[in-house]
Amino acid sequence: MSTPFLLGILGGMGPLATLDLMHKLLRATPASSDQQQIPHVVWNVPQIADRQRALAGTGPSPLPQLLYGVEQLNRVGVSHIAIACNTAHHWYEALAQHSDAPLLHIVDATLAVFDGKEKPRRVGIIATQGTLDAGWFQHGFTAMGIESVQPTQEELRQWFVPGCYAVKRGELRTGGELLSLQAQALRDRGAERLVLACTEVPVALAEVTSPHLAVSIDPAEALARQCARLWLAQRETWH
Amino acid sequence: MSTPFLLGILGGMGPLATLDLMHKLLRATPASSDQQQIPHVVWNVPQIADRQRALAGTGPSPLPQLLYGVEQLNRVGVSHIAIACNTAHHWYEALAQHSDAPLLHIVDATLAVFDGKEKPRRVGIIATQGTLDAGWFQHGFTAMGIESVQPTQEELRQWFVPGCYAVKRGELRTGGELLSLQAQALRDRGAERLVLACTEVPVALAEVTSPHLAVSIDPAEALARQCARLWLAQRETWH
Numbered sequence: 031m032s033t034p035f036l037l038g039i040l041g042g043m044g045p046l047a048t049l050d051l052m053h054k055l056l057r058a059t060p061a062s063s064d065q066q067q068i069p070h071v072v073w074n075v076p077q078i079a080d081r082q083r084a085l086a087g088t089g090p091s092p093l094p095q096l097l098y099g100v101e102q103l104n105r106v107g108v109s110h111i112a113i114a115c116n117t118a119h120h121w122y123e124a125l126a127q128h129s130d131a132p133l134l135h136i137v138d139a140t141l142a143v144f145d146g147k148e149k150p151r152r153v154g155i156i157a158t159q160g161t162l163d164a165g166w167f168q169h170g171f172t173a174m175g176i177e178s179v180q181p182t183q184e185e186l187r188q189w190f191v192p193g194c195y196a197v198k199r200g201e202l203r204t205g206g207e208l209l210s211l212q213a214q215a216l217r218d219r220g221a222e223r224l225v226l227a228c229t230e231v232p233v234a235l236a237e238v239t240s241p242h243l244a245v246s247i248d249p250a251e252a253l254a255r256q257c258a259r260l261w262l263a264q265r266e267t268w269h
Numbered sequence: 270m271s272t273p274f275l276l277g278i279l280g281g282m283g284p285l286a287t288l289d290l291m292h293k294l295l296r297a298t299p300a301s302s303d304q305q306q307i308p309h310v311v312w313n314v315p316q317i318a319d320r321q322r323a324l325a326g327t328g329p330s331p332l333p334q335l336l337y338g339v340e341q342l343n344r345v346g347v348s349h350i351a352i353a354c355n356t357a358h359h360w361y362e363a364l365a366q367h368s369d370a371p372l373l374h375i376v377d378a379t380l381a382v383f384d385g386k387e388k389p390r391r392v393g394i395i396a397t398q399g400t401l402d403a404g405w406f407q408h409g410f411t412a413m414g415i416e417s418v419q420p421t422q423e424e425l426r427q428w429f430v431p432g433c434y435a436v437k438r439g440e441l442r443t444g445g446e447l448l449s450l451q452a453q454a455l456r457d458r459g460a461e462r463l464v465l466a467c468t469e470v471p472v473a474l475a476e477v478t479s480p481h482l483a484v485s486i487d488p489a490e491a492l493a494r495q496c497a498r499l500w501l502a503q504r505e506t507w508h
Contacts, residue, residue: 036314042303042306042308043303044303044306045291045295045303045306045307046295049288049291049292049295052284052288052291052313053288056284056285056288056439061438061439062438063437063438064281064282064283064284064315064317064437065315065316065317066315067283067284067315068284069281069313069314069315069316070313070314071310071311071312071313071314071341072310072311072313073310073345074291074308074309074310074311075275075308075309075310076303076304076305076306076308077304077308078303078304102310102345102346105344105345106312106341106344106345107341198302198303199300199301199302200295200300
């Protein structure tokens, strides 16, 4: 009954973004029956300190709650853990040290999308201040010879932050409209592609059928595809 | 860090129906922030014996895998468990005995929808042969003075069974068209309301924007609302 492959998803940040990752997992897995789909267990507990506020120094750290979630996922025997939140990757090192199961990294999965393909000159990054400050995507892009285009402080304040919190309140259309303005601003500054590096953004842009989706890379989808590849490599040995 | 309320969802039957229940949970909970949403952990492991075949005597029992899922949910401290599959309620008694956390019952949640309201004369039940044979809904309706209308063997073979398996293959539109024919047949025999007592059915009818949805009761939604009520009663005492 033990599962050689069992994906753990550390979610709840927010709970709707976690469902979005789960849908992407199912879509990324070619399957002609339920039994061929990726086995996963999901910690979707949103009672966790706000990541954006913690990184801005205006709220408590979510680390204790993240560690608790990782512990619970390990307790049920997960073989891998994916984190359904870009910003929460700030605590990646501490979580990885605390986990028997290896943790996948959403930035690695996203950067791998550009491997072996013709590179764009400029890529826009739609992300929280915390993710932008960490510089994960920018460092990766620099190493590939790609220039990063970032939102300004003013754009974050006016469009990105209220857009994300609208999604969290369930107002997807409002969120989509605000985040579309953010996307347009980055493209106006020369971004040929966009990385939607906050799990609320693709959900909101899909709600308003945004044309920006056509040039966007969704890290949640990149992560889902990485999970699906791991599962497909082991699927034949299962049950 | 312990959670006085933590809903466990025994899912994977199929994995998409589990996501559907999770969406309904989020929609059933009034929340203005992530933190107000229902905390839940989801066992979405579809490597489980086919329930319909087990009950037809043509396949192995899913009970060992269901018991394993219940054990894992208990291991992470769930306070309640909901089962995201009507047919799996066949093994409800064995699972409830095996669980420290109480198990909710999807049929009780569904029958409660009729409490204190004017009763329809006839209600159609769209369900697997196993669920129909168990008679859970029919017994409940008889006790309320409501007549049940069931699919015939021929209808199940022609519409219901292929419709469900189409959904499981990801062919939602095909599934929706077949299940709409099943719904129409029950209404033609006098059903004023329909109970969509297989978790694939509401997903598929929504895909084809079926007019039958307007007179339908979705047990997954009834179950989600029951979970939300339990959470709301405790929410103020949390964090």
